[in-house]
Amino acid sequence: MFKRRIGPHPHEDTGNGSAAANSCPDIWELDSGDFAIIGVEQTEQLRPHLPSDAFLDPGEGIVVLPRHVLVKARKDIPLE
Template sequence: MSRPWDADPAASFVRRLGKSPKELGTTSDDDDCPDVWQLDNGDIAVIGRDLTDEYRSRLPEGVHISRDERLVIIPGRTLTSAKSDIPDA
């Protein structure tokens, strides 16, 4: 069975959405950089902490994480700063 949507591993990074981690004060060096990026195919890449295992047993009703998916946490200010770069639906 094919999925209605799947990530394209060949997509390239086009532009950061919002401010850089350094501008937001969410990093102290290059090893700790939560971020949000638009890819050339329109998809969004989120860089954050993988907390899939910590959240899997307490997901809300109807929420599922496939074996090839990860639950990623980013600082709220990272997404808030990206808001102006994300078009309305």
């Protein structure tokens, strides 16, 4: 099911001289080609602030991924 990590391991050096010890935000490509995100679940905190054209269907949630995780993963994200 989990095919490969997208971006560096979350416990590698974060670039500021310290490794992430207590946080593991991560991006994974699945065998299906979809992506799984490990981040902080913040559905209830952010739901009231959704733009008027954004919706959450049953079973969906809002997960926050730190910017630096996606920026570092950019080169590993497939174009197609």
